[in-house]
Every structure is written in structure tokens, then in C-alpha cells.
Amino acid sequence: xxxxxxxxxxxxSTLRINPIKTCQPVGAMYAALGVHQCMPHSHGSxxxxxxxxxxxxxxxxxxxxxxxxSFTEGASVFGGGSNLKTAIKNIFDIYDPEIIAVHTxxxxxxxxxxxxxxIQDAKVPEGKLVVHTNxxxxxxxxxxGYYNMISGFIKxxxxxxxxxxxxxxxxxxxxxxxDMREMKRLMKLMGTEFIMLPDTSGVxxxxxxxxxxxxxxxxxxxxxxxxxxxxxxxxxxxxxxSEFAADTLEKKCKVPxxxxxxxxxxxNTDAFIMALNQFSKNEVPYEIExxxxxxxxxxxxxxxxxxxxxxxxxxxxxxxxxxAQIALEMGMIPKYMVTGTPGAAFDRKAAALxxxxxxxxxxxxxxxxxxxxxxxxxxxxxxxxxxxTHGKQVARAEDIPLVRVGFPIIDRYVHSYLPxxxxxxxxxxxxxxxxALMDRQDRDCEDEDLEMVM
Amino acid sequence: xxxxxxxxxxxxxxxxxxxxxGDGIKCESASVSGAVSQRACVYCGARVVxxxxxxxxxxxxxPIGCASYTWDIRGxxxxxxxxxxxxxxxxxxxxxxxxxxxxxxxxxxxxxxxxHAPKVIFIYATCIVGxxxxxxxxxxxxxxAKYGIRVIPVKxxxxxxxxxxxxxxxxxxIMSLITxxxxxxxxxxxxxxxxxxxxxxxxxxxxxxxxxxxEVVANITGDAKVEDLKQAPSAxxxxxxxxxxxxxxxxxxxxxxxxxxxxxxxxGVTDTSDSLMRIAYAVGDKEVIQRAKAFxxxxxxxxxxxxxxxxxxxxxxxxxxxxGGGFKAISLIRQFNExxxxxxxxxxxxxxxxxxxxxxxxxxxxAVILDDANPAELEAFMKEMGADILVGGxxxxxxxxxxxxAFCDHNHxxxxxxxxxxxxxxxxxxxxxxxxxxxxxIIGGINNV
Ligand code: SF4
Ligand code: SF4
Numbered sequence: 001x002x003x004x005x006x007x008x009x010x011x012x013s014t015l016r017i018n019p020i021k022t023c024q025p026v027g028a029m030y031a032a033l034g035v036h037q038c039m040p041h042s043h044g045s046x047x048x049x050x051x052x053x054x055x056x057x058x059x060x061x062x063x064x065x066x067x068x069x070s071f072t073e074g075a076s077v078f079g080g081g082s083n084l085k086t087a088i089k090n091i092f093d094i095y096d097p098e099i100i101a102v103h104t105x106x107x108x109x110x111x112x113x114x115x116x117x118x119i120q121d122a123k124v125p126e127g128k129l130v131v132h133t134n135x136x137x138x139x140x141x142x143x144x145g146y147y148n149m150i151s152g153f154i155k156x157x158x159x160x161x162x163x164x165x166x167x168x169x170x171x172x173x174x175x176x177x178x179d180m181r182e183m184k185r186l187m188k189l190m191g192t193e194f195i196m197l198p199d200t201s202g203v204x205x206x207x208x209x210x211x212x213x214x215x216x217x218x219x220x221x222x223x224x225x226x227x228x229x230x231x232x233x234x235x236x237x238x239x240x241x242s243e244f245a246a247d248t249l250e251k252k253c254k255v256p257x258x259x260x261x262x263x264x265x266x267x268n269t270d271a272f273i274m275a276l277n278q279f280s281k282n283e284v285p286y287e288i289e290x291x292x293x294x295x296x297x298x299x300x301x302x303x304x305x306x307x308x309x310x311x312x313x314x315x316x317x318x319x320x321x322x323x324a325q326i327a328l329e330m331g332m333i334p335k336y337m338v339t340g341t342p343g344a345a346f347d348r349k350a351a352a353l354x355x356x357x358x359x360x361x362x363x364x365x366x367x368x369x370x371x372x373x374x375x376x377x378x379x380x381x382x383x384x385x386x387x388x389t390h391g392k393q394v395a396r397a398e399d400i401p402l403v404r405v406g407f408p409i410i411d412r413y414v415h416s417y418l419p420x421x422x423x424x425x426x427x428x429x430x431x432x433x434x435x436a437l438m439d440r441q442d443r444d445c446e447d448e449d450l451e452m453v454m
Numbered sequence: 455x456x457x458x459x460x461x462x463x464x465x466x467x468x469x470x471x472x473x474x475x476g477d478g479i480k481c482e483s484a485s486v487s488g489a490v491s492q493r494a495c496v497y498c499g500a501r502v503v504x505x506x507x508x509x510x511x512x513x514x515x516x517p518i519g520c521a522s523y524t525w526d527i528r529g530x531x532x533x534x535x536x537x538x539x540x541x542x543x544x545x546x547x548x549x550x551x552x553x554x555x556x557x558x559x560x561x562x563x564x565x566x567x568x569x570h571a572p573k574v575i576f577i578y579a580t581c582i583v584g585x586x587x588x589x590x591x592x593x594x595x596x597x598x599a600k601y602g603i604r605v606i607p608v609k610x611x612x613x614x615x616x617x618x619x620x621x622x623x624x625x626x627x628i629m630s631l632i633t634x635x636x637x638x639x640x641x642x643x644x645x646x647x648x649x650x651x652x653x654x655x656x657x658x659x660x661x662x663x664x665x666x667x668x669e670v671v672a673n674i675t676g677d678a679k680v681e682d683l684k685q686a687p688s689a690x691x692x693x694x695x696x697x698x699x700x701x702x703x704x705x706x707x708x709x710x711x712x713x714x715x716x717x718x719x720x721x722g723v724t725d726t727s728d729s730l731m732r733i734a735y736a737v738g739d740k741e742v743i744q745r746a747k748a749f750x751x752x753x754x755x756x757x758x759x760x761x762x763x764x765x766x767x768x769x770x771x772x773x774x775x776x777x778g779g780g781f782k783a784i785s786l787i788r789q790f791n792e793x794x795x796x797x798x799x800x801x802x803x804x805x806x807x808x809x810x811x812x813x814x815x816x817x818x819x820x821a822v823i824l825d826d827a828n829p830a831e832l833e834a835f836m837k838e839m840g841a842d843i844l845v846g847g848x849x850x851x852x853x854x855x856x857x858x859x860a861f862c863d864h865n866h867x868x869x870x871x872x873x874x875x876x877x878x879x880x881x882x883x884x885x886x887x888x889x890x891x892x893x894x895x896i897i898g899g900i901n902n903v
Contacts, residue, residue: 004537010569014561016518016545023519045581046485047495047612051523054848063829063852070485071613076585083487090488095830106517107581107613110551137517138546138582208897210858212833340518371540390525393539 002397005371007378017371018390020314021340023137024145026052027174028103029066031149034180034198036219037098039091040066043084043113043132044105058410060177060204065214067091067100071107080108081118088122088130095214099222102132103149109136129222131156141341142407143241143316146174150197151248153225160229160253168279169231169255170196171245173238173262173318174407175421177201177218182419183237183263190273191282195224195231197245205417229253235275237421238262238318240345263421264322264429265329266295272422291423298430299330305437305454307331314338314373314387315406317346317366321353322420323386323405326429328357335362335382342367370394384436401436405429490828493803495612497580498524499620503699504576504608504627505538506530506650506675507683511572514543515559515590516580520612521545529868530650531657533677542566546582556588563597563605573680574604574631581611604680606630617778618698618804625703628674629710631683637711638688643669644733645689645713647704648696651676655873659695659720662874666730666746668737674703687711691736693718693729698779698804720873721785721881722792723757753875761793764882767890769794774841776801776824776832776850777864780809786845786864787816793882798839801827829853843889858897860888 025042029052032040042049049068056064067090069075069083084102091100102115115132124130133152135145150171170187172180180201187194202218228234234249236242236259246257263272269292277284309332313323317339324334337350343366350364363376374394385391385402389411395402409415419425438454445451485491497514501524505512514521521543532538544562546555559577566575575597579590590607597605610623644663649656656676663670672678672686686707692715694704704715716736718729727750734746773790775783780802787797797817801824802809813823822835829849836844836859844854847865854861862885864872870880 002536002540004540004570006569010565012565014544014558015565016521016543018525018541019518019522019543019545021518022522023517025519045495045612046491046493047498048519050491050494051498051519055523057849057852061852063849063856065490065829067488067490068485070487070489070491073614076611076613087488090486095490105581106519107585110582110585136548137519138548138551141518208856208858210897212829212853212856214830
């Protein structure tokens with residue numbers, strides 16, 4: 001496996017090998033699925049839409065719906081205006097969503113389709129809505145597409161009526177439905193009234209009922225998206241993912257915002273809980289304190305198994321930073337941190353994190369890829385890999401255990417249902433990491449060293 | 455027409471019930487704008503055909519998405535080379551879109567050549583490459599001259615047709631790769647066209663052919679290597695398996711290399727046995743015919759008693775099919791017939807008129823036939839027809855499970871080889887497993903307990 005990866009690093013400035021990112025529309029589609037009764041719509045060729053749905057389906061093991069403008073040769077020459085018009089009509093006629101969320105593709109961007117114009121001209125049935133965002137895939141990554149779509153909803157729909165609603169607007173970052181559930185649970189425990197956008201819980205982790213519904217129960221409602229404009233403040237979790245949306249809301253509706261890292265690990269979760277505490281002025285309930293205490297207990301009990309272990313973390317920028325935080329809290333060394341998503345802020349945040357913990361000799365890279373990470377590992381190995389499914393080739397080639405965290409995970413089940421955020425999420429991560437390391441120790445040790453009690 | 459509510463008016467002609475006659479089904483056309491279609495694109499079609507060439511480099515020229523979705527997703531197995539399991543792309547950025555991506559493509563090829571020694575590089579040009587005006591033909595020509603290897607353009611913008619168009623592009627690329635300066639002497643071997651070695655199926659078929667005394671010259675394209683492919687023109691016969699993707703290539707090879715072809719299928723006991731006999735007769739060697747007869751006899755005796763064990767569980771159950779090509783759908787219907795099952799719904803993404811003709815003769819009168827269906831239609835008809843199992847691809851799996859219908863992947867994610875005699879056993883075992891899993895017993899709601 002992967003014997004084509006040479007140990008020797010070469011200058012590779014144009015060729016991308018084994019990416020740690022994908023294109024904007026997939027993020028936009030995911031965000032749109034987190035709105036109740038919403039049909040994500042891909043304005044481009046059929047293939048993109050099919051690929052994106054397949055990609056999401058593989059990760060969530062749940063149907064991901066979306067429609068396509070189905071460009072043909074003609075549209076690529078004369079523009080996709082009439083395709084979009086027909087699409088809007090057909091979608092409302094047959095699939096009957098409350099709202100259509102259009103995102104573009106490379107093709108419609110390159111031919112310069114004017115989406116705002118098309119949508120204004122389209123016949124939209126009374127009471128129904130069409131919004132859009134631009135998601136050229138040659139800019140950013142799926143993370144960019146995700147926050148672009150959230151901002152699209154805000155731009156079209158959020159309004160400030162002048163009367164505050166006393167709620168916190170929460171942008172959860174690019175996380176699984178299981179994480180969104182956990183964030184909501186913590187906010188409820190803290191007595192915080194909130195509106196969260198998007199909310200894919202109850203959509204992409206919808207229960208089996210024996211019926212297929214295109215629009216499951218979950219998702220942020222349109223009324224709530226409108227009401228975002230009346231929130232007291234907004235909180236963006238995942239600084240590199242959520243700031244753009246929070247900023248859009250501030251610009252449009254004067255809702256001040258604050259951003260925090262994804263609440264992965266102790267300190268990051270503390271920061272989230274403290275922000276909720278400041279917002280709602282409610283005491284932290286015992287239930288949360290208890291969870292935190294349990295986490296402390298676990299980290300103490302097990303620290304000798306993680307201490308000084310080296311780890312390579314790859315994936316989406318905020319997830320990688322969060323995972324690096326918890327790794328450091330567990331005494332591990334995040335030797336390599338790589339994200340495919342471009343943006344120098346990642347490098348700065350990673351450097352700051354290392355400095356905070358006084359750890360040296362680690363490498364962080366934005367706009368990197370798995371091929372290069374593999375080369376680094378060949379030159380200087382690590383004890384553990386943390387990231388999505390695509391790391392399994394490297395894991396096998398170098399015989400390193402892989403803890404699956406992030407997006408996409410297309411070769412395992414259950415991951416999207418359970419959180420990695422909050423104290424509960426940290427407990428789950430601790431278990432995953434410890435099991436991986438300790439299973440490895442059991443596998444590799446001599447017979448006489450096999451310990452029954454660890 | 456039943457179930458009007460779930461059908462777009464424009465789609466009505468793409469759905470029919472087996473009893474209605476007339477012009478048949480509307481197919482081989484672009485999807486309707488706004489439909490939640492399951493259909494893939496030209497690039498996808500080209501890539502799935504060429505990807506199994508294990509020692510080729512596959513470089514996607516375009517933005518990152520197209521490359522990342524097709525990274526090592528098809529379960530085509532390799533006997534040694536693993537290069538094709540990497541994802542190479544030019545990851546075009548905004549400046550490239552404005553100023554053109556040619557330079558980047560040239561540099562990417564240089565970077566591949568700097569650290570590897572590929573015999574062939576396929577350059578896939580996706581949607582925007584034509585629009586931004588890159589002359590990839592020129593880039594490929596120059597690279598060939600510079601490095602003395604084959605650099606073959608595969609112009610496959612998604613909008614330029616359906617997945618089928620992509621198959622054609624791939625076939626053209628293969629022709630470009632294997633066309634020799636002078637036609638070689640014919641050997642007595644055959645080529646296998648249209649098997650992608652999913653779960654090792656190519657190996658099973660090659661083994662059968664070896665057993666009956668037929669030599670295989672080139673696998674196109676499962677577990678193929680460039681050097682073997684180049685021998686293909688010396689074969690005396692082409693066996694065409696995935697007819698949808700490969701008939702076009704077979705016709706070209708017939709014309710250019712004077713190789714006749716026959717269509718074969720290795721799904722199901724009947725199809726496998728028929729195909730082996732037809733191959734033996736086509737090769738025309740008495741000993742081969744003898745050996746084929748004996749081999750089929752032996753295998754049937756081994757497999758049919760085992761199949762009959764499953765038959766008890768399967769008989770009378772209702773199957774729904776939604777697959778890529780018409781040919782596969784036809785094979786599946788026959789297999790379900792062998793199991794005593796009834797096919798109540800058949801859909802394909804790219805089936806042709808001829809395919810649908812055959813299908814309508816194979817299924818019961820009230821069976822539903824769909825072209826390029828969307829999830830709403832699949833749901834509506836699976837429910838209405840009371841299907842017990844759906845055979846489909848990745849996007850259909852969760853749909854089936856949400857409906858509480860069993861599922862079998864007959865696409866890239868198939869878990870076991872489904873071709874040949876052992877494949878038939880695997881298939882029976884898999885659908886039996888899925889339909890009779892204890893999970894169906896416990897999924898009722900708490901209020902139904
Ligand atoms: S990169 Fe562009 S063309 Fe490719 S799948 Fe994404 S949007 Fe479509
Ligand atoms: S339709 Fe075009 S852009 Fe989309 S996946 Fe296919 S080739 Fe790529």
C-alpha cells in the first residue's frame with residue numbers, strides 16, 4: 001500500500017496528491033440540510049450533485065437529498081438561467097420544500113451565472129423561499145462552502161425587528177449531528193435560550209421509522225433564521241469556520257459576536273460553558289460539573305498511557321486544532337497538524353497552541369495533503385494518527401493506529417451520532433485514543449509483558 | 455399511471471408499467487432540471503472505466519472536488535501495483551481559472567515525472583477546463599514528446615452528456631493507448647472487456663477460462679497493466695461483459711484489429727454456464743468445448759444444491775432493482791428468477807431502449823420500469839409494489855434501510871464477488887442475510903411492541 005510515496009521530500013507546488021479537503025458545494029449542501037424542510041440545490045452539472053450526495057451519504061449513512069440544475073452543453077454556453085428557473089418550478093411542484101437553498105458549482109461560477117438575478121426573476125409560489133450562495137470550488141474548501149451557505153441564509157432571511165428576543169445565536173462549526181445535539185444539551189443545562197444554525201441533528205441522524213421522508217423532523221426553522229437578527233449576541237464555535245457567519249449577522253442585524261474554538265477538550269469546553277454562563281448569568285449546574293469531574297478523573301487515571309506519545313492530526317482546520325488541544329491536555333505531542341483547507345490563520349492558531357503548552361518541534365500546515373503528511377511520517381514517525389477514513393492507507397503502510405475523528409468517515413458506523421465536543425465528547429475521545437494506544441501495546445508486547453491489569 | 459403525486463410531469467415518459475406498449479421508455483437523455491437524480495457524470499463514467507488500470511497515473515485537471523470524490527472508491531482489486539489508489543489533481547485555484555490552468559497542468563506532469571516513472575498518465579479534464587480554454591491536447595502532446603511516455607487526454611466535462619458519454623471517452627483513451635503501429639499476429643487468446651475486478655471478480659472469470667483451456671490476453675480494465683493492455687490487439691476474440699460501457703470499445707477493436715466480440719454475463723448460474731459455452735464455441739476448439747461442458751457440469755452439481763438451500767428462504771420474495779446499466783439489470787432479473795423471486799421494480803441510470811425492451815419481456819406485466827429515477831419515485835414504487843429487497847448502489851442503501859427494506863450493494867461497494875458460480879452463491883447468501891436478519895424483528899416502534 002502506498003509504496004509510491006517516496007521518503008525524500010520534493011518540491012511539489014502544483015500537484016495535489018491525496019487531498020484533505022473537498023469542494024465548497026459539499027459544505028453548502030451539508031449546511032442546507034440543517035435547515036428544516038429545505039431542499040439544497042446544486043446549480044451546475046448533474047455529476048457534482050450526485051458526487052456530493054454520495055459523499056455525505058457515505059459519511060452519515062443516511063440519505064442526503066439535493067436537486068441539480070442538470071446543466072447540459074447548452075447551459076455551459078448560454079448560462080444556466082433557464083435551467084434554474086425550470087428547476088425551481090419543478091422542485092416546488094413535486095418535492096414541495098418550504099425553501100430551496102441554491103449553491104453554485106465551478107461551472108456556473110466560471111460561466112458567470114448571476115444567481116441573484118435569476119432568483120428574482122423566478123416564479124416562487126406564495127409563502128415559499130429561494131436563497132442562494134456562491135460556492136466556487138476553486139476557492140477555499142468544503143469548510144468555505146459551509147459558512148458561505150450559512151451566511152446566505154442570514155443575508156436573505158435574518159431581520160432585526162428592533163425587539164430583542166433574549167436568545168443566543170449559535171453557529172456550531174463544521175461538526176456532526178451528534179456534536180450539535182451535545183451543544184444543545186449543554187445550552188439547555190445552562191438555561192440558555194438559543195437559536196442554532198444550521199442544525200443537522202434529527203436530519204442526518206434521523207431515526208428509522210419505516211417511512212422515508214425527504215424532510216425529517218430536525219433542522220433550524222425559517223422562523224428561527226429570521227429571528228436570528230433579534231438575538232442578543234452570537235457565538236461562533238470553531239473560529240476558522242464560524243466567524244464569517246457571525247460577522248455576516250453582525251453586519252446585517254447588528255448582533256455582536258464572539259468566537260471560540262470548537263469545544264473539544266477541557267479548556268475549550270470550559271470556555272464554551274463560561275461564555276454561556278456570562279450570557280445567561282446562570283450558575284453552572286452540578287450535572288455539568290460532574291461531567292467535568294469525571295473527565296478529570298479519567299485523564300488522571302490514564303495519563304501514563306498517553307504521556308509524550310506523538311500524534312499526527314489531519315482534517316478540517318477547527319477540528320484539527322481542537323484535537324491538538326485535547327491531545328496536549330492528555331500529555332501527547334501533536335507532532336504534525338495538517339489541514340487541506342487553505343488559510344494562514346490555521347498556522348498561527350496552531351503555533352499559539354504549541355506555545356501555550358510549551359511544546360516544540362511540531363509542524364503545522366494549512367493547504368497540505370496526506371501525501372506530504374505520509375512523507376513526514378516516513379522520515380519521523382508518530383505513535384498515533386487522528387483523522388478521517390482516508391488516513392487508513394497511511395495507517396496501514398506505516399503500521400500506526402488510526403483514531404477516526406472528523407470528516408469524512410466512510411468506513412465505520414456510529415461516529416456521526418456521538419459527540420466529540422463537550423466534556424462528554426472529551427470522555428469519548430479519551431476512550432477512543434486510549435483504546436487505540438493500549439490495544440497496540442497489547443498487540444506488540446512480548447508474551448511475558450502482556451498485562452491483565454492496565 | 456399510478457402514484458401521480460410522486461412523479462414530475464416531465465418524468466412521466468421515463469417511467470412505465472410493463473403492460474403499456476407504444477414507444478417504450480424515454481431514456482438516454484439528460485436529467486430534468488430540478489430532479490433529485492441519482493445520476494453521475496461524464497467524468498465519473500470515464501474514471502470508473504480507466505481507474506482499474508493499476509500502473510497508470512490518473513491526474514484530474516480541475517478543482518479539487520472531482521478528484522476527492524473519486525479517490526479509491528471503486529473496489530477494483532490489484533494483484534500488485536497500488537499506484538491507482540492515490541488521488542492526483544491540479545487542484546485549480548481562482549487565479550488558474552482567470553489566467554488558465556495549462557501552466558499548472560504542465561508543472562503537475564513535471565512533478566509526477568520528477569519522482570515517478572509512469573508508463574502512461576491519463577489527464578481527465580473536468581467541467582471548467584474547456585470553459586477556461588485550456589488546450590489539454592497540446593499539453594499532452596508536448597509532455598509525450600518531452601518524456602517519451604503516453605500522456606492521454608480524457609476530455610470528460612460532466613455536462614457533456616451522461617455517464618455513458620464518459621464510458622466512450624474512456625474507450626477512446628484505451629484505443630489510443632493500445633493501437634499498435636502494425637497489427638500483430640493473432641494468438642489464440644481472448645480479451646475480457648468490461649470487468650473491473652470488483653471484489654476480485656476478474657480473477658474468478660480468468661480462472662474459469664483457464665480451467666476450460668482459454669488463455670486471456672488482456673483484462674480491460676480490471677487489474678490491468680499497461681503492458682498487458684498493449685497486447686490486446688493480438689487476441690482472437692473479445693468477451694464483452696459490461697455491455698453498457700464496453701460495446702463501443704469492442705466495435706472499435708473489431709474494426710481496427712479485426713477482433714470479433716461476443717457479449718457475455720457471469721451473473722447467475724444460467725448466464726455463467728451459457729456464456730462459458732458460447733465462449734467455447736466461439737473459440738471453436740473441440741477440446742475447449744469438451745472441457746467447458748465438463749466444467750459447467752461439475753460446477754452446477756456443486757452449486758445448485760447449495761443454492762436450493764437458500765431458495766427456501768427466497769422463493770416468492772419481491773425484488774426491486776436500481777443499477778447503473780441495463781445489462782446488469784437484465785442479469786439480475788434472471789438471477790432473481792433462478793431464486794424463485796419476483797422482480798417488481800427495475801430502474802437504471804443509463805439503460806438503452808434495447809435494454810428496456812428486454813427487461814419488459816423478463817418481468818411480470820405489472821412490474822414498474824424506471825429510467826434515471828429519483829428517491830421519491832424509488833420510495834413510492836418500492837412501497838407500492840411491496841419490495842422485500844432493493845439491489846442498488848451507495849445512494850440507495852440508506853433509502854432502503856429507512857423504508858425497512860433489505861438491501862444488497864451490486865455496485866462499487868459490493869462486499870463479495872458476485873460473478874460466476876461462487877458469486878451467485880455469495881449473492882444468494884447476501885440477500886438471504888439481509889432479508890432474514892434478526893434486525894427486522896426488532897425495528898418496530900415502541901408503541902407497536
Ligand atoms: S470541484 Fe467543482 S466541478 Fe468538481 S465536484 Fe466540486 S463543484 Fe463540481
Ligand atoms: S459534473 Fe463536472 S465538475 Fe461535476 S463532478 Fe462531473 S466533471 Fe466534476
